[in-house]
Amino acid sequence: MSSTIFPALASARRRSNLWDAAAFLCVFGALVAVGHVARGTLAPLAAPGAVSVRLDPAFLPGYAVRTTLRMFAALFASLVFTFTYATAAAKSRRAGMILIPILDILQSVPILGFLTFTVVFFMNLFPGRVLGLELAAIFAVFTSQAWNMAFSFYQALTTLPADLAEAADSFRLTGWQRFWRLEVPFAMPGLVWNTMLSMSGGWFFVVAAEAISVGDNTWKLPGIGSYVALALERRDLAAVAWAILAMLVVILAYDQLLFRPLVAWSDKFRFETTASATAEDPWVLKLMRRTILLNRIGDAAGVLAATIGGMRLALPVRLPVLGRGRAGPPSRAVDALWLAMLVAVLGWAGWRIVQFVGAELSWAEVGHAVLLGSFTLLRVAVVMAIACAIWVPLGVWIGLRPAWARRVQPVAQFLAAFPANLLFPVVVVGIVRFRLNADIFLTPLMLLGTQWYVLFNVVAGAAAFPGDLREVAANFRVGGWLWWRSVALPGIFPYLVTGLITASGAAWNAAIVTEVASWGSTQLTAHGLGAYIAVATARGDMARVMLGIVVMSAYVVAFNRMLWRPLHEFAIRRMTY
């Protein structure tokens, strides 16, 4: 866990903010383009009525499998994206100039806001067929997974150990060999860890993406998410309970069968020169290593992978060796041409955004959205504060007791993966029953899914606290508030910041789902930007959805730049051992 990469901050040392603006224009220009294509064709789209979902629990296992398959399809797409996009960004200076800021903005955009655009877009590609919906759902999950994976890979590519890179060059490895022998293995621990975080986040989105309403159309894809949506419509609490149970089983299986073994296996790629004490292998990995049949299969797969990775595929042109300026200083003229091209594209994108939003919306509307954004910001801040107040003391207590930490850590990671939106109905029922204030009582929903990031990071931080410093504190009888202020809190601070960054990112996204909740025909709406986007989506009001997303992205980006990034840098500079 010590190698956790903080995707939101991976590009922290990048210089200019001009590129951020450029990336902003790029991302939303593309969105407008998709929305534009989508808008005109919204009406004639027929809802594929053939797909129906039933509440009988006997159907649940099948639904669970379909939901899981969507997850893995998206994961595959994310990996392909990671290997291509990040490689291009790392190997070409000119591509990297714009690709990396775009990635930075993309991971700040609330993905649920996208859904409207992408569903309509994919339905247009495959009119009247389920495939379009499937692709839209998979794409939604992809957008929740790909960015931080790509970032971690990019970061690995730009921090390759110089001596290994030289060894690879001096033994004349081809680009393909270098990729599979040096670059991918070096990136592996960070990539696996980020994939795990991505998957955890992905369950949330796959559940949300299976039942989508745009305007008057509602589409449902068979899966756990649509099952829950139907249960909500029918006010069937038992069905909700069944769905939660099914999800628990699915996540437990994926956690035990896939990710624990994968994380343990990726440890072998950790770049360190000393052998460190390693945790016991997860049972699945043991099984694979000790069962003869599985062992054979594993070996065969290994040989195949080694053969593919060892092939001497090379580009017909020899690429210059990265980062060593073999080719001399870059050409100014080509740079200028490239910049001019970018500026042209950006100018056009900016113009289209203004045109698109400006045609229907006034400045007052923008002001309204910004105001709503500040409500949501307040909610996010309160939720983070509550999470800290609860989980920092508990997390430190647990982390300092290794026996407890070992048991709690997997549970916290497991809970972080559980899609909190499945639990919303339970809370909503309570709010409806007791006629509580939606503005206040919908807020804790955000906490449901996000608090675990804070917990497991704090536990990790406390567990990594150096023993000798603890002994010093005990020796000088440092206790009470002084102990917290000068020993524990600074000790876990970098970990806490990491946890809060992840949690707050998730909280912004959750706002779109949590600020509006329904139970049968009762609909609860809180004041906030999330509700604004959700309501506009339900009405099919593309311009307002667009405005909402832009404002929310601006909030997230500003938050990252002005609070999290400086905090993270401070933590790294001053509070690491």
Next chain:
Amino acid sequence: MTDGMADHMTDLADPPLLSVRGCRQAYHKDAAADLLVLDDVALTLREHEMVALLGRSGSGKSTLLRIIAGLLRPTAGEVLWHGSALDGPPEGVAMVFQSFALFPWLTVQANVELGLEARGIPRAERTRRALEAIDLIGLDGFENAYPKELSGGMRQRVGLARALVVHPDLLLMDEPFSALDVLTAETLRTDLIDLWIERRLPVKSVLMVTHNIEEAVLMCDRILVFAVNPGRVEHELAVNLPHPRNRQDPAFRQKVEDIYALMTRRPAPAPPAAPGPAPAARVVPLHRVGTNLMAGLMETLAGAPYHGRADLPALAAALQLETDELFPLGETLQMLGFAELAEGDILLTEAGRGFASAETDARKALFAAALRAHVPVVATIRQVLDERWNHRAAAVRFRDELEDHMSADYAEDTLRVAIAWGRYAELYGYDEEAEQFFLEDAA
């Protein structure tokens, strides 16, 4: 040297394995003139010789090695490999790294096979040749181990096997033993020398970079002594002692003494120093030498048995200091006027004796005076601070000034050293968070 020349005369007919001519390497800097790392380097390697590039750290010898390996392109000059110009890493050159550079996710065997795989040699052949190399270098039984399970010595054996398995014409070694402890390094050296003199190494020639004088004399037929600022081959010596060489042999000791003398020889004084104020000292990179280490050496030199003068090889042995540590230390003392280096000896000056016998506060005063007199960057920092109304100044301006004279990395290091020395001398303080210098008493 003449003997060495005679050796070469015999096979002048063959084209040399490698020849480097007029090689220059410069940092590109917008503001100032290019900063030279290597200047007009020439060297020729023939078959069946083991040659050492001997020099201080920062003399550019590793840069030269990378140019020869085709990993770096020189700013000017040509590198001919088997008579034709080099473009990228050539086949037939294999390198051994100081840091071993083993792939932690590959087993010993897979690491050794890497170079063969890059050549597209079939699996069975690869395995056979890898086992052969593993056997030759004494790694049997470790084929399936991962590098992190091995000790440093075993890791470097993997590095050697990986280079030898491709049967290179030229084996390049970049300080191959300097990351190992003394005994392990010695074992590896003798193993390698044994294989070399028995002609069992599947290579034609070896070029190794080292800062260890004895290592060079122990192993090599020819030694190229590198000078710093800019890096260039200053002397060339042949070592004609028969193998196996004995470190205690008087001839061996004499060779070592000679090289120490060469390396501590004062650069020829340019114009005769005019009486009066000392000429402005040149801005040069400062060595990362701690004040405690300086004080320790001066105390040691002042006391018995040295009484102010010590023979460098003997001192290095007694204090267990690598030449790479001793030279920067001696040069720093020389720069500050506390000691002088000459003919392989170090002499404590009057100022040095004064420092050694003084108490803490007096030492700080002496050190401060020496810094202000001999270290321009420290003098400048203090002067600027004195002139400023708030007695604060940003570090970045001094770093920029240093970068006019040296690379960015050296400028950063030099500034760090200036901070540490200035703090000890109580000339100024430094605020890490604000990256500012300030005057202690003013704050």
